[in-house]
Amino acid sequence: MQLSISLLEITRAIDSWLNSIFHPHVAFGIELVLAGVAVILLVVAMAVLMVYAERKLAGFMQMRLGPMRVGKYGSMQAIADVMKLLLKECLVPTNSDKMMFKLAPFVVTVVSFMTIVPIAFARGIQLWDINIGVFYITAVSSLSVIGILMAGWSSNNKYSLLGAMRSGAQIVSYELSGGLALIVVVMMSGTLSISGIVQAQADGWWVIKGHIPVIIAFVTFIITSTAELNRAPFDLAEAESELTAGYHTEYSGMQFAMFFLSEYTNMFVLSMVAATVFLGGWMPFHIAGLEGFNHFMDYIPGIVWFFGKTFFILFLIVWFRWTFPRLRIDQLLKLEWKYLLPVSIINVLFAAFIALMGWYL
Amino acid sequence: METKDIKRDEFVINVGPQHPSTHGVLRLELWLDGEDIIDSKPHLGYIHRGIEKMSEALGYKQFIYLTSRMDYLSAHMNNQACSLAIEKGLQVEAPPRAQVIRVLMAELSRLASHQLWWGALGLDLGAVSPFFYAFREREMILEIFEETCGSRLTMNYITPGGVVNDLHPDFVKKVKKLIEQLKGNLHEYDQLLTGNAILQARTRGVGKLTAEDAISLGCTGPVARASGVKCDVRKLHPYDGYDKVDFEEVLNDKGDNFARYWLRIAEMEQSIRIIEQLIDNIPEGSYREKLKGVVKLPAGEYYQRVETARGELGVYIVSDGKKEPYRVRFRTPNFSNLNALRPMLKGAKIGDMVSMMATLDLIIPDIDR
Amino acid sequence: MNSIYQYFRAIWYGFSSLWKGMMLTGHYLVHPKKILTEQYPENRDTLYIPDRFQGEVVLPHDENNEHLCTGCTICEMNCPNGSIKIITQQVVTPEGKKKKELDKWVYHLGLCTFCGQCIDACPQDAIKMSNAFEHSVYDRKVLTKVLNQPGSKLKSAKK
Structure with a gap:
């Protein structure tokens, strides 16, 4: 049907080719390695692209041009930055807990890579179609706070410690309403699996057919994911005007780059989750009744839909960062416990009612 | 405070001398209990250059250029204060044209200073974009300065007896364009920060300074006026024809961070009002009273105060009749405004420290001199 | 009742004021003609330096x-x-x-x-x-x- 060869066919071809040459177990091992390499390449490429895009967007929002020197329109700037960080020495403070200090960036990075596993990029393109996908993502992404606390504690720096503690309080509390926002959609689609949630949106995205509860959940999820990412206006953990750089004050070189990479990976993953759960993943935009229009939308490949939605949410997060001032720590917690959490709980009740009655389209 | 023992769960952090939110080399010792500040102690002297002592070795005309380096955002007002003090000693008065030029320049630099403050406040509170929006009009002001005075930051333009150069032919045109653009863009300030819920939460009710505290700590300028203390030198002791222009001394009695924020925005409007009144009425005539090559003040003491962008600057000159001053002393506004920080900081959070420093608008070289 | 009203008013005020700020940055994002910065070494020939500098x-x-x-x-x-x-x-x-x-x-x-x-x-x-x-x-x-x-x-x- 499709004019082009879909990604699914490519992966199937690779799979059958490997199985025809090797023993199935060896082929499975090779596939795991290939998938891992693909994920790393994707994440690094996306991080480089995101850094460049963010700097350009920030520049235009502030009446500047952004990076312009390295490459055409500064397009090589992010790569040049990575090269610089690669060449720098990784300093370790004298009185730090050296093992924890060196381990922390790896913990943070590994956790953020692990969250990519159940994401469905296009039809059938998914590393592991685990039946508790949404639960897995929320569970694993909350592990990154351990890496941040390790970094803050082992640096033997009061600024780092304060930053890590702030980050701990922030991530732990914001996970509640983030999880409740996801539960709304999980209840409506009746499944925790990512591919199941995407399939449930074949006739319309949840944000459109799910009425007000899903819209509220979507807004809550955007806010909480911004907070979980430690990005402005919730970037208290690394508030540069208060704590210089927060938990990664003492890190340099590639160790710092790993924190940076994991921050961008987390940002990317949470945007992908929001795009999958609320905006229909790789499902094209359909309007019931308009067959011609729907048919035209089908011709746009799923992967374009998916990354289009992801970038829309990424753009929102970038837009927040370059507009808003930062909250204070007590106001941050007040926002969660006094506003987001009660609203989310009531919202879940409403959503449960709607799901029970089957009032969505 | 030096003898105080650190209790369990308390710890001390040093904010500065190299810290992004102190805008210079101020070092603050903060005693913390978690996020709460128990006590604080500022340490000065990291940028002490001995401007007062250096002035004793230079002639009366020469030392003025050093004052541009104290509060570098109010360089014109600092020069004006010294020039007025020396003019007092010589018993000359600047010609009317020079007086109007001085007032115009002073108000322009007040605008530029408040714009930088607004941008830096956004930066301190974590919003980067306001900095660039504020610099748009500030850049125009600096270009006006550059055209007339020859430099952008440390102008050394106001001199005893008048001003160094006449106004640039384009001055009036450019200032009018600036005022027009600034009026059109002031609403952006409200749109981006003033009305912002986060900024309101960060500033309202935070960093209260009572009028009694403001007076007893010697605070002046917007900091004291935000606590309801009338202290505008332009109104109380008019100089250079400030009594002839019509403007309001903006007051607020809340005394919190937002009052100081609001007051500076309102002061910008007043500065625009003063400039609008004067820009079409610059008198013709000489711009400078020619003084002797080597100025000698008669023996005695001379004191002059002006209102800089941050408060009251006093210049005290003791002369023994020689060509160098015997003693020069500056009463700088930032030094006394810094005193307000300690009572404000007690019981506040670390995040509040940043917003308080931002609304006090401290310039560290002015504290240390 | 008043406290409930205040609660929702605060939410509404938060969203509307933040949206206003985002409109401003968004406005400048889509108006690249308002960019102020200059590319310095390239524009050396057209740089404006006042005579009295x-x-x-x-x-x-x-x-x-x-x-x-x-x-x-x-x-x-x-x-x-x-x-x-x-x-x-x-x-x-x-x-x-x-x-x-x-x-x-x-x-x-x-x-x-x-x-x-x-x-x-x-x-x-x-x-x-x-x-x-x-x-x-x-x-x-x-x-x-x-x-x-x-x-x-x-x-x-x-x-």
Whole structure:
């Protein structure tokens, strides 16, 4: 049907080719390695692209041009930055807990890579179609706070410690309403699996057919994911005007780059989750009744839909960062416990009612 | 405070001398209990250059250029204060044209200073974009300065007896364009920060300074006026024809961070009002009273105060009749405004420290001199 | 009831005020013509430098290699930083008179604060400020300049 060869066919071809040459177990091992390499390449490429895009967007929002020197329109700037960080020495403070200090960036990075596993990029393109996908993502992404606390504690720096503690309080509390926002959609689609949630949106995205509860959940999820990412206006953990750089004050070189990479990976993953759960993943935009229009939308490949939605949410997060001032720590917690959490709980009740009655389209 | 023992769960952090939110080399010792500040102690002297002592070795005309380096955002007002003090000693008065030029320049630099403050406040509170929006009009002001005075930051333009150069032919045109653009863009300030819920939460009710505290700590300028203390030198002791222009001394009695924020925005409007009144009425005539090559003040003491962008600057000159001053002393506004920080900081959070420093608008070289 | 109203009002106020700020940054994002920054080394030819810009002190010479400096050292006395050093020499004029004449007009650019007091004080208007602003060099010695050109003379008073 499709004019082009879909990604699914490519992966199937690779799979059958490997199985025809090797023993199935060896082929499975090779596939795991290939998938891992693909994920790393994707994440690094996306991080480089995101850094460049963010700097350009920030520049235009502030009446500047952004990076312009390295490459055409500064397009090589992010790569040049990575090269610089690669060449720098990784300093370790004298009185730090050296093992924890060196381990922390790896913990943070590994956790953020692990969250990519159940994401469905296009039809059938998914590393592991685990039946508790949404639960897995929320569970694993909350592990990154351990890496941040390790970094803050082992640096033997009061600024780092304060930053890590702030980050701990922030991530732990914001996970509640983030999880409740996801539960709304999980209840409506009746499944925790990512591919199941995407399939449930074949006739319309949840944000459109799910009425007000899903819209509220979507807004809550955007806010909480911004907070979980430690990005402005919730970037208290690394508030540069208060704590210089927060938990990664003492890190340099590639160790710092790993924190940076994991921050961008987390940002990317949470945007992908929001795009999958609320905006229909790789499902094209359909309007019931308009067959011609729907048919035209089908011709746009799923992967374009998916990354289009992801970038829309990424753009929102970038837009927040370059507009808003930062909250204070007590106001941050007040926002969660006094506003987001009660609203989310009531919202879940409403959503449960709607799901029970089957009032969505 | 030096003898105080650190209790369990308390710890001390040093904010500065190299810290992004102190805008210079101020070092603050903060005693913390978690996020709460128990006590604080500022340490000065990291940028002490001995401007007062250096002035004793230079002639009366020469030392003025050093004052541009104290509060570098109010360089014109600092020069004006010294020039007025020396003019007092010589018993000359600047010609009317020079007086109007001085007032115009002073108000322009007040605008530029408040714009930088607004941008830096956004930066301190974590919003980067306001900095660039504020610099748009500030850049125009600096270009006006550059055209007339020859430099952008440390102008050394106001001199005893008048001003160094006449106004640039384009001055009036450019200032009018600036005022027009600034009026059109002031609403952006409200749109981006003033009305912002986060900024309101960060500033309202935070960093209260009572009028009694403001007076007893010697605070002046917007900091004291935000606590309801009338202290505008332009109104109380008019100089250079400030009594002839019509403007309001903006007051607020809340005394919190937002009052100081609001007051500076309102002061910008007043500065625009003063400039609008004067820009079409610059008198013709000489711009400078020619003084002797080597100025000698008669023996005695001379004191002059002006209102800089941050408060009251006093210049005290003791002369023994020689060509160098015997003693020069500056009463700088930032030094006394810094005193307000300690009572404000007690019981506040670390995040509040940043917003308080931002609304006090401290310039560290002015504290240390 | 009032507290519930206040609660939702706070939510509404938060969203609307934040949206206002986002509209402003969004406005500038889609209006790239309002960009203010300049690409400096590329636009060197079109850069606007005001005439009065105080870049460095120069001693203008005319086509006969003559300048106006009499070597009176008033500028040296007026300089607050000691960045000017005037070296004079005694010469015998053809008429047999002894006369003080400028030998070297030494200018330490590294010490200069560009306050313009030398220009202000010069009775002959011999020196002025040029608009040059790219002063960075690799060797500090280059910053000590001799402003009078070799073999230059004082311009004879009236022709």
